[in-house]
Amino acid sequence: MTAALAVRTFSLTCLLALSLSVAGWIRPADAQVTAFVQAVAEGAAADRDIAEFYRSTGYAALWTGTDRTSAKRREALLRAIEEAPAHGLPAAAYDTAALKVGLRSVRSERDLGRLEVAMSKLFLTYARDVQTGVLTPAKVDAGIVREVPYRDRKGLLSAFSKSSPTGFLRALPPQNPEYVRLMKAKVEFERLVARGGWGPEVAASKLEPGQSGQAVVALRNRLIAMGYLKRTATTTYDERMRQAVGAFQAEHGLDVDGVVGPGTLAEINTGATTRLHQIIVAMERERWTNMPRGKRHILVNIPDFHAQVIDDGKVTFKTRAVVGSDVADQRTPEFSDMMEHMVINPTWNVPRSIAIKEYLPLLQRNPYAAGHLRIIDRRGRTVPRDVVDFRQFNERTFPFDLKQPPSDGNALGLVKFMFPNRYNIYLHDTPTKNLFGREARAFSHGCIRLGDPFDFAYTLLMPQTSDPVGLFQSQLATGRETIVELEEYIPVHLIYRTAIAPAKGRIQFRRDIYGRDARIWQALQSAGVSSGGVQG
Known part of the structure; x- marks a missing residue:
């Protein structure tokens, strides 16, 4: 028995599926690979995820079948693409015009196979854009070091094949009210x-x-x-x-x-x-963070100069913040991590960039400058200043660490809040309180200073003790550096939103x-x- 060639046509305007006139698609019994399957395999060869998906399904048609389910998939995808501009997406990136030409020119099984792969590519392009953004953040700005929660492409195709097409596509964009x-x-x-x-x-x-x-x-x-x-x-x-x-x-x-x-x-x-541009950018940024933020989480909006604690979608604590200066290597980066503990009466371990760029020149002019800092060698010993000629070192060869012991004048204040990360960014107190009165508060070296650090600490400790104030103050009174673990780690999100859409x-x-x-x-x-x- 031989298979008749079919002509499948497609209308974008009414979103109806390819109409197929078929006498039968069954190839001779000894044929191991139909022309359709071969075309799909060839078309997907350069895309591992698509290729693996079709291999896993035995090269069954996802889009170009004659059944009602396939028709619903086509209809749902094209409707979603028509609505792409509402999400601030590049409509021209989803070449439905070329697809239309391809659909109308189907004259063989091979044409149909190529069309099948083209529709899967279109789906994956749209799905990634609307779900996790058009851009790769770090390629736009080195300070956006966020890990975008990209979904597995093969998994997307597989999940879509088993789901309600319209419901699946509607669930792709961020679902949060913002x-x-x-x-x-x-x-x-x-x-x-x-x-x-x-x-x-x-x-x-x-x-x-x-x-x-x-x-x-x-x-x-x-x-x-x-x-x-x-x-x-x-x-x-x-x-x-x-x-x-x-x-x-x-x-x-x-x-x-x-x-x-x-x-x-x-x-x-x-x-x-x-x-309007700010709003569209904010939507792209929301797609980069299209993930659960945590029932309780900490949110720092850098250009808003505030830090918040959010519980069940409501702000339960808010304080003014000082963020990084608009200077190279001092701008606060954007990323998410987990807050693990706080350090009461912290030691300030001076970052090397600050030590060599700011303090080394002072020490070279006067070895007793910056007397609040201890000079520490590689074996952890305090080095007397009168035995070191700092002029012999440069930024590359300076062999010491600088530390400031716990004190009221410590650069970190009396408490810091740690979410260990490769960027050495954390939230902390500061003895420089006057900066919180400024309208624009970009003055730090990158870390976030809090206007009300004690109240912030009490808020974080509330879930694990009936007396958060007493617990905190008792450790503070010792004057010794003390680590207080959080029984439940709290997600921290350092974001950058210049357009904010409040609930009211x-x-x-x-x-x-x-x-x-x-x-x-x-x-x-x-x-x-x-x-x-x-x-x-």
């Missing part, structure tokens, strides 16, 4: 940009309550357009405008004083298109303090992502 709210904000800002944004910028250097004139009118109109001020004809910077400015400042991480200084003015004048209220924005979001947006554009708007 991502859903960002998607909604993206739609709103696309409409806003299409309408021309918030109107003309405010031309001024500084505006204060009591002033009047054209700049105040421009500020008034901008605040009305942004939704911070009800319609009014006032030409004077009155109390209602002061309150509106204060609300804007609060929602943009600025000092709330009701005065439009240079920093506030820069944020007010930031266009809606730029804000307007979307909020923060400054791109390290320029990382700008680089991500450029990379997304290069990958084919478009905001589809005009500057406003």
